[in-house]
Amino acid sequence: MTKPPASSAKCEMPKFRIVVDVGHTPDSYGALSARNDPEFGFNFRLGRLITAKLRDQGFAAARLLVTDGKARPSLFKRVSAANDGRADLLLSIHHDSVPDKLLETWEFDGAMSYFSDRFSGHSLFVSERNSHFATSLLLARMIGRQLKEQGLHYASQYTLPEMGRYRRQLLDRDFGVYRYDGLVVLSRTNSAAVLLEAGSIINRDEEMAMNSLERQELIAGAVAAAMGKFCEKW
Ligand SMILES: [Zn+2]
Numbered sequence: 001m002t003k004p005p006a007s008s009a010k011c012e013m014p015k016f017r018i019v020v021d022v023g024h025t026p027d028s029y030g031a032l033s034a035r036n037d038p039e040f041g042f043n044f045r046l047g048r049l050i051t052a053k054l055r056d057q058g059f060a061a062a063r064l065l066v067t068d069g070k071a072r073p074s075l076f077k078r079v080s081a082a083n084d085g086r087a088d089l090l091l092s093i094h095h096d097s098v099p100d101k102l103l104e105t106w107e108f109d110g111a112m113s114y115f116s117d118r119f120s121g122h123s124l125f126v127s128e129r130n131s132h133f134a135t136s137l138l139l140a141r142m143i144g145r146q147l148k149e150q151g152l153h154y155a156s157q158y159t160l161p162e163m164g165r166y167r168r169q170l171l172d173r174d175f176g177v178y179r180y181d182g183l184v185v186l187s188r189t190n191s192a193a194v195l196l197e198a199g200s201i202i203n204r205d206e207e208m209a210m211n212s213l214e215r216q217e218l219i220a221g222a223v224a225a226a227m228g229k230f231c232e233k234w
Contacts, residue, residue, distance in 0.1 A: 011088070011231035018054055018062040018227065019087040021078050021185065022047040023094035023195075028071040031097035033201035034115035035108050039095045042210055046198055047093040049216050053224035059231075075184040087191040089139065091223070095210060096123065096155060096197040099164055103202070120206045121155035122147055122219070124177045125168070125195040127186035135192040137171065142230055143196065144175025146222035155200065196223070 023043040024030035030039030047064055054062035065081055067074045082090045096119075103114040124140040126133065144154065154176025158168040168178035180186060186193045198219055201207045209215045 011234050013058040013228075013231045014060045016059060016061060016231060017086065017088045017191075018059055019065050019082045019085065019090045019191075020047045020051045020054070020062065021065045021082070021090055021092040022067070023092055024071070025066075025068050025074050027069060028074065031095065031201060032114070033095075033207045034106075034113060034204045035207060036111065036113055037201070037207075039097075039201060042095040042198075042201055043093045046095075046210075046216050046219065049220040050091070050093065050223050053220045054227060057224045057228050059224075059227060076188075078185050079188045082193075083190045087189070089227075090185060090189045090191055090193040092185050092193070092195040094195060094197045096200040097202040098157075098200070099162075099166055101164075102162070106204075114202070115204050116202050117204055119155055119157045120200050120203045121153045122176065122199050123155040123158060123197045124175070125180040125183065125186065125197070126171070126177060127181045127183055127193065128179060129181050129187040130193050131190060132192040136186070136194055137177065139192055139226070139230060140177040140194045141172050141175050142226040143194065143223055144172065144177055146226040146229075147219065148175060150218050150222050152218070152222075155197065 024040045051062050051064040067077045098116045102116050105112055106115055124144050126136040126140050130136050158178050159170050171177045171179050199206050199210045201210055
């Protein structure tokens with residue numbers, strides 16, 4: 001990280017438009033946690049905190065993007081919102097699960113529920129089809145570095161054959177950045193774009209951690225610190 005990527009715009013903190021995209025919608029809520037809580041709620045709470053931290057840090061133009069409706073159209077709504085608002089970065093917030101074949105069952109609150117405790121950790125995704133791929137990768141690495149410095153580990157299972165269609169190429173083995181070319185929110189946005197899977201909510205222990213304000217503060221602080229460092233340099 002000695003020279004700026006060719007495609008990066010100069011970062012002026014108050015003007016740098018970060019769109020914090022809450023993954024999924026209330027209707028199409030994404031994954032279900034080990035305790036049957038929808039992913040959308042986790043994404044919303046963390047996204048809101050990240051936006052607040054960014055603003056505290058001086059990113060006055062940072063805003064939270066909440067989308068409604070069905071899954072597929074909502075992806076294009078996000079891309080339009082980011083492009084129409086001339087975003088400098090789209091940061092999409094998600095929480096992780098596992099492929100269905102890896103799920104195990106347990107009883108929670110009297111109901112048969114699904115879990116998998118095998119994997120844990122966060123992960124970052126970028127698309128090589130994004131027109132600001134170099135900046136996206138740089139930002140993802142910087143976020144991953146800050147998360148690591150907070151003592152958090154990344155999810156390493158995405159390179160395993162058993163991940164099937166979810167298998168990804170690891171672009172940065174120090175900071176857990178994977179390549180996910182086809183993802184609409186990463187490939188169709190005109191700005192740099194990074195997707196953060198903040199942690200696994202199908203893992204019973206990690207779900208509890210992700211529900212704690214302590215962990216949410218740690219992650220939101222790491223993201224804000226990474227963005228601050230990016231702007232200091234460029
Ligand atoms: Zn998701």
